[in-house]
Amino acid sequence: MSFEVQYAVIHSFTKEANTTVLKGMVKKIKTIDVGLPAVVALVKGVNGLLGKTGNILSYGQFGDDKREGPFPSRFDAYQTANPTDASFLALSHVAVDELAKEAAEEPFATGGHILVAAYTNDGRPFFLVAMIKQRGGIQLDADYVPIEITEVDLSKVYQAARISVKRYLDVKVMAPEVVAEDKIPEDRTYLAFLGQGTHNQASGYFVTALGCTKGIGSSRATQNALDAVHTFFGRADLKPFRLEARNAVASYLEGKEKTGQNAILTELAFCATGPMKASQETVIEEFKAYLNSDLAKVPAAFAVHKGTLKKGTRIKAEMPSYSFTFERKSLGDSNNSAVFFNVKNKSITFNNLNDKTVKEIIAELALHK
Structure with a gap:
């Protein structure tokens, strides 16, 4: 260099x-x-x-x-x-x-x-x-x-x-x-x-x-934090931890947004690397440096932007006759996932619906007969 x-x-x-x-x-x-x-x-x-x-x-x-x-x-x-x-x-x-x-x-x-x-x-x-x-x-x-x-x-x-x-x-x-x-x-x-x-x-x-x-605006800082987790944990040796890291950071940011407290870079890094357990100590300093680098630009402390966090942690679809929103962490490709996506059929199945929703759907179907 x-x-x-x-x-x-x-x-x-x-x-x-x-x-x-x-x-x-x-x-x-x-x-x-x-x-x-x-x-x-x-x-x-x-x-x-x-x-x-x-x-x-x-x-x-x-x-x-x-x-x-x-x-x-x-x-x-x-x-x-x-x-x-x-x-x-x-x-x-x-x-x-x-x-x-x-x-x-x-x-x-x-x-x-x-x-x-x-x-x-x-x-x-x-x-x-x-x-x-x-x-x-x-x-x-x-x-x-x-x-x-x-x-x-x-x-x-x-x-x-x-x-x-x-x-x-x-x-x-x-x-x-x-x-x-x-x-x-x-x-x-x-x-x-x-x-x-x-x-x-x-x-x-x-x-x-x-x-x-x-300062960086709260919406940009929130998005930068989410993007940084996805990019950093996309590395081959860290990819097995990416989903858990992203979910941990999302939960941390949601907690801060609800209480109106600033997200702190060092705390965010600790949450993201927590699932790594034994190897956390060797990765956390590297991740903190990446978060605060010119590449990621996550500030030392920032207010969590509710709208940006919601968009970054949920999948939303709007079709002509229906729409749905679900948390990304609920998605899976197996039948026992809360939200099951069948790749072959390109279809979504929502499991574990609450009683109120089930009753409403059954009642509506009865009207169709």
């Missing part, structure tokens, strides 16, 4: 907790030499955190409510023109200015070093803004140039936002979406946020400063 850094710079600002006064700001006037191994190691390390097992991401896009500040429009101008060293540096100044301004309004914010980088990972372009702490495995010289990078983890990277540039440009040219009530909105996210904790508690000021809105 190729990894190439085009531009990088590190700025800083400091602020004491529980105050609104910035103690100092350092904005560099030249970019860092991206040929230095330590620079590549730092950018690569931070990027790696956004896909590392156990680190939960949230997804989003730039806001459009006229309160998003200057960063989104400046980023668009930077990408629309051919990026240069000078335009990258100017955009990085906008980022640190906005971060410092928003941090001043956040009582618990303390500031730090702000890494800004443009790079490609396996041919895909990204733009990164991250707040890093100089400690342990991250060492900078007096001019904020990385000199030793031995380990990059969440104790050293407090917040990060990564823009998928190609995805941003693709979304930019999409026509405005008008979503029917029974349809699931398109996924138009291109930002990934890394924060702290199981629920990805990305600092509000960090998200606000970059003009972002965090």
Whole structure:
């Protein structure tokens, strides 16, 4: 996998907790030499955190409510023109200015070093803004140039936002979406946020400063979760567990929807892998990473959308003279299934009907004689 850094710079600002006064700001006037191994190691390390097992991401896009500040429009101008060293540096100044301004309004914010980088990972372009702490495995010289990078983890990277540039440009040219009530909105996210904790508690000021809105709509998040189970457990070694995994996740989501609670990614992963028992421990971390990846985009926490869940867990048919709906988990291809589908005859048999339904059907048949 190729990894190439085009531009990088590190700025800083400091602020004491529980105050609104910035103690100092350092904005560099030249970019860092991206040929230095330590620079590549730092950018690569931070990027790696956004896909590392156990680190939960949230997804989003730039806001459009006229309160998003200057960063989104400046980023668009930077990408629309051919990026240069000078335009990258100017955009990085906008980022640190906005971060410092928003941090001043956040009582618990303390500031730090702000890494800004443009790079490609396996041919895909990204733009990164991250707040890093100089400690342990991250060492900078007096001019904020990385000199030793031995380990990059969440104790050293407090917040990060990564823009998928190609995805941003693709979304930019999409026509405005008008979503029917029974349809699931398109996924138009291109930002990934890394924060702290199981629920990805990305600092509000960090998200606000970059003009972002965090979150995937509940209908899209619910559908993504259902799709992720189907795809992940479609792997040859996991396929024997797919039906049980899907049913377990459906039951979990139904429970959350009924109580009005958010579904939690880590809980969802535990439910899906529960049927595996002995091998659960070896698969659950891999599944969590897949759920939260760019491929599946299941948020750290999300509200369950009732309509989407219902469509995803039930089969509905409407014919000219009749219609029916049943839960997918009831379907089988044997006579003792609750809903038996005869593949050869292309017919459905409903077993174990309740007494009320049986009586109503018998009474109706009597009228036909």
